[in-house]
Amino acid sequence: MHLWRFLLPSALGFTARNAGHALIDKISGAPARTTQAAKFASLHAQPGDPEDVLRTLDRFAMEKRWLMSVGPEKGPLIEELAGRLPPEARVLELGAYCGYSSILIARALGPGSTVVSVEVNADAVSSARANVELAGLSGQITFLHGPSTDIISQLDGTFDLVFLDHWKDLYKTDLQLIEKRKLIRRGSIVVADNVGKIFSPDDYLDYVRNNGQYRSENRAGTIEYTSLPDAVEISQYNPQPDSVSR
Numbered sequence: 001m002h003l004w005r006f007l008l009p010s011a012l013g014f015t016a017r018n019a020g021h022a023l024i025d026k027i028s029g030a031p032a033r034t035t036q037a038a039k040f041a042s043l044h045a046q047p048g049d050p051e052d053v054l055r056t057l058d059r060f061a062m063e064k065r066w067l068m069s070v071g072p073e074k075g076p077l078i079e080e081l082a083g084r085l086p087p088e089a090r091v092l093e094l095g096a097y098c099g100y101s102s103i104l105i106a107r108a109l110g111p112g113s114t115v116v117s118v119e120v121n122a123d124a125v126s127s128a129r130a131n132v133e134l135a136g137l138s139g140q141i142t143f144l145h146g147p148s149t150d151i152i153s154q155l156d157g158t159f160d161l162v163f164l165d166h167w168k169d170l171y172k173t174d175l176q177l178i179e180k181r182k183l184i185r186r187g188s189i190v191v192a193d194n195v196g197k198i199f200s201p202d203d204y205l206d207y208v209r210n211n212g213q214y215r216s217e218n219r220a221g222t223i224e225y226t227s228l229p230d231a232v233e234i235s236q237y238n239p240q241p242d243s244v245s246r
């Protein structure tokens with residue numbers, strides 16, 4: 001990863017503001033950011049209205065504290081992919097944070113579809129559950145608390161869409177584990193957030209672009225709630241020999 005890029009002049013304003021907020025929260029003993037976001041949503045969003053819950057979380061991220069949710073700029077891209085899935089689709093998400101992308105995806109899915117979202121941080125799991133309940137989508141989304149690699153080893157069945165949005169250095173190895181456990185099948189879509197130059201998970205990009213098992217496409221965007229460049233990689237799993245010989 002090239003996190004030093006957060007110190008470039010174009011990113012310095014964002015980095016300083018975010019570090020300042022983190023320091024103020026630490027000194028004042030404020031709750032975790034995800035807890036603050038869920039509290040804000042509970043006070044300001046319309047219960048049972050996923051759109052309004054997302055809008056309210058966006059407002060929190062822009063007016064109060066930055067959130068690493070996928071956000072309103074890259075969000076519609078993920079939503080469009082989810083909207084194209086057949087009824088009773090299954091989605092696996094690695095990295096739930098506040099539950100923003102879980103809500104975004106779940107509301108785009110067809111009838112009978114479900115989302116399983118894996119999150120290692122306990123505060124984040126509680127906040128995600130609270131936001132999803134507020135949005136009225138608890139019946140569609142299950143949060144599993146624990147490290148992705150452990151949880152992937154316990155999952156069954158296949159997923160139509162996998163959204164990789166946890167720590168970038170785990171993207172490649174977790175995807176390989178997902179393949180090994182046959183949790184994706186031919187045609188499944190794997191979407192990876194934050195693959196732009198700043199985070200730059202080069203090993204992952206090299207893997208999905210060059211190992212002959214995926215048709216991969218890159219979409220430019222910006223880091224959530226900023227104008228800093230970012231990108232999303234959309235890869236369709238094509239493990240059959242015909243794709244290898246093409």
Ligand SMILES: C[S@@+](CC[C@H](N)C(=O)[O-])C[C@H]1O[C@@H](n2cnc3c(N)ncnc32)[C@H](O)[C@@H]1O
Nearest residue numbers: 069070095097100101119120147148165166167
């Ligand atoms: C970028 S945020 C996820 C944002 C969320 N997908 C959204 O758009 O609303 C990354 C999250 O991944 C979680 N995470 C990091 N490493 C993880 C791991 N190994 N297993 C599960 N969750 C992990 C972090 O705790 C954090 O909440």
